[in-house]
Amino acid sequence: MNAFERYQDEFNWLYMELYNDREKLAELTTALHALRKMRKPALKALDRARKPDWYKRSDLFGITMYTDLFAENLQGLKAKIPYLKELGIGYLHLMPLLKMPEKYNDGGYAVEDFLQVDPRFGDNQDLEDLCGSLRGAGISLCLDFVMNHTASSHAWAQKAKAGDYKYMGYYHIFRDWYLPGEYEKTLPQVFPTTAPGNFTYVEEMRSHVMTTFYPYQWDLNYANPNVFNDMLITMLKLCNMGVEVLRLDAVPYIWKELYTSCRNLPKVHTILRLMRIALDCVAPACIFKGEVVMPPHELAAYFGTEEKPECHVLYNVSSMVNMWSALASRDTRLLKNNLDILNQMPPHCYFVNYLRCHDDIGWGLDEGCQRCLGIDPLRHKQFLYHFFQGNWEYSYARGALYNYDPVSLDARSCGTLASLCGLESARFPEEVDAAIQRILFMHALMICIKGMPMLNSGDEIAQLNDWSYEQDEAKRDDSRYLHRSKFRHDKLALLAEPGSPEARVYHGIRSLEKQHSSHPCFHKDAQVYCAYTSNDQVLSYVREFEGRRLVCLYNFYYEPRGCYIAHIKGKFTDLFSGREVQMEDGLMLRPNEYLWLDGEMA
């Protein structure tokens, strides 16, 4: 039985439940079969060769970058594949590169044409060539599938503006303010400062359009089967060009209902499940990475169930935020609680772990847990964004606020990893040392968590903030550009100079990656848990597999701290320094020291 036959019943049933339109279902089914047929032999060979959980390999490292900031264009990027190989990369996420408006484009997240490469980066042939070369080098390409909205200059939006009834139905368009006003009663805001409200008045149509993000990003109406069919077919065409991972941008937002938050609604999952079935039928080598910036209890639903899966992987946003929070507060309790929750999720849940990406750090911590620990959520958030702005008594960080909301007092933080860890502010050699230690400490933590580790381009050479965005009128209001700067290829020469911060960070990260690739405890089926360390400033993350045990320890405090784990006994050896410890004796860790202690399970 092939995949089409296997899933036909479920697909039809879900589609009819959602749209009740047999004609559209038949059209889509025909298109899906055609797309499978059109898939090139090299990609079909990949479909056959790949095991379903190929992305859980422990030697798979990701990196995320902008094509133009790293290499000007797609051809230039192809020439830099050896650098990626040297860095151990097997998964490359290129930030949006499809046709976008010249100036105001939200970093490419306002798409004008989903099937055309933006001329700034090259053309479709360059993209296909790059995919082929990457595949040859064992690197999977990930591209965004910006499914919640199109640019207001997309052909569909243009037709809608011109009064084409069919395309007006592709968006949420309202003649008067009555319904938008009702929606606003329960809709939260994504960009309260840079783009307040969820609707934009469009003069040409004399109507209001739903725009959850920027006013030039029009939300698509997935209640219309034409939208679903067109978007799904488009997505699969990208897979047939050689894209192997689709980052489903802002997926929780795709379904809207009046008097709800228009986030995480049940129909989002019906759509995701339909998309997953189509992917498994047409391009089974490909996977979905969901961008779900939600608390852990909302996340689990986006994996679906083992029998009816949705996303293959999700961003581990909650651990990312908790790691930064723990670094600033020198307190591991919230982070430990977060990791405990994730470690209890079913085995098919798999995350992409990361410290920084192109976006801000939004301080969405678990408020219930904070209250239980006596932490005031708002005050803690204020502490965090002030700390990472460099505006706190003992802060070493340099960063910027993002979307400060004077009403809710909410704000998020921007900045490169190295600047947030203190390298930009460091004036004396010991401050440089402390900053580098923090950078490696954070990587050692991120890399040991269950899932696929992903770097942010530039972090491997400790790149600092680029404040020049403040001079650019199209960027100045969006502080995310602080950490979106040109990759400093000129700094690569410093990698051969052992004492340079670049070399210390680069080689430090490489040695973490090497351990991750080769140590048996990083096997996808390893048991993972946080053990009790007798100390809130020291976190342990224990990995166990086939009789081997790896105890990863992290001292978040600025002074030495002790650690004692009652149930772990015997002799262990740190994988980096060779230091030997007898676990039952307890041990001391220096400020921000990390140890990966290797031993046998007693």
Ligand code: GLC
């Ligand atoms: C995602 C992207 C972000 C963008 C938004 C709107 O959250 O990561 O950069 O602004 O979607 O598309």
